[in-house]
Amino acid sequence: MDFKDQVKQFSERVSKLKDNIHTEEATKNAFIMPFLQVLGYDVFNPLEVVPEFICDIGIKKGEKIDYAIFRDGSPIILVECKHWKQKLDVHDGQLLRYFHVSKAKFSILTNGLIFRFYTDLAEPNKMDEKPFLEFNIEEIKDGQIEQLKEFHKAYFDVESIYQSASELKYINEIRKLVQVEFHEPNDDFVKYFVKQIYSSVVTSKVIEAFRPLVKRTVTNIINDTINERLKSAIAQVDAPLAEDVPSPSPSNLASKSDKEIVTTEEELEGFYIVRSILRPFVKAIRITHRDALSYFAIFLDDNNRKPICRLYLDSPSKKYIGLFDKDKKETKYEIKSLDDIYTFSKELGATLNSYMEVKAVNA
DSSP: OOHHHHHHHHHHHHHHHGGGOOSHHHHIIIIIHHHHHHTTOOTTOTTTEEEEEEOOBTTBOSOEEEEEEEETTEEEEEEEEOOTTSOSTTTHHHHHHHHHTSOOSEEEEEOSSEEEEEOOSSBTTBOOSSOSEEEEGGGOOHHHHHHHHTTSTTTOOHHHHHHHHHHHHHHHHHHHHHHHHHHSOOHHHHHHHHHHHOOSOOOHHHHHHHHHHHHHHHHHHHHHHHHHHHHHHHHHHHGGGSTTSOOOOHHHHHHHHHHSOOOOHHHHHHHHHHHHHHTTTSOGGGEEEEEOSSOEEEEETTOTTSEEEEEEOOOSSOEEEEEEOTTOOEEEEEESSGGGGGGGHHHHHHHHHHHHHHHHHHO
């Protein structure tokens, strides 16, 4: 079962059990511990997950946080839990105090349904007031699952997550602003469009007259986009039902399946390994991937003229990594497991460096 399926299964578990959870301790046992297990952590290993972790705050001794996740002997994530019916807004101050005296770079505030992830983007060693990632596990979206995956034990990388957190923070802020403007456009938003289509002086009365038009236009564009996607999806579903299309035989079905591009968990794991290798030299977000029929490609800046490597992992018998020289000629090397990718760290770094040098020369 891949990570996405595990999260979906956990989501169903929460929905099914929540009405039978009556205490905070029960919330921890039924929701929080299974959630940490989904992230790959051994909740029964005191060297990895420490319950009731002591965080002394000034003269207050023996202050405890519900869980601390450790790596290499140091806390990396703090987890503060509440009963699933409790609102979280009144409890973030408590987590902020714990964060300040801990070495952990990330913290989670949760009631088992809502999960809020914090770090210190605004001021070092001081937890931000707003989370950079928040979701309701019962309504979690695929994009949020991919963001959550960065906290999985197998992929956890402080610098990579920190970079993603910075982007998510601003994306979320922009999203909120856009939602507000779409719902109730302010004067500047309306004026931006009016000035480009209205030849006379744009007065406050003109803005008021155009405000409902701008709002209606935005709504229509969104609705049209949704309708086009629905039509496209319905057309794809209905197409095989046409009378002139023969019923596929089992052999035809197998052939079609063979031609579908499906990104596997193993390919994504290989991508994260390559990204971790190159992270000391370039921001993680610049290492991107695209899946193809016969290979899984990894690029710099999502540019097909800057290939870093290709992974050939679909064959059950042999697996390969394709490396590129300075002329972008590919050479394939057999690998026994994904761990073998680390043996090509020098070559991957050299390929990345060749693109960086070109940029420097052209700058």
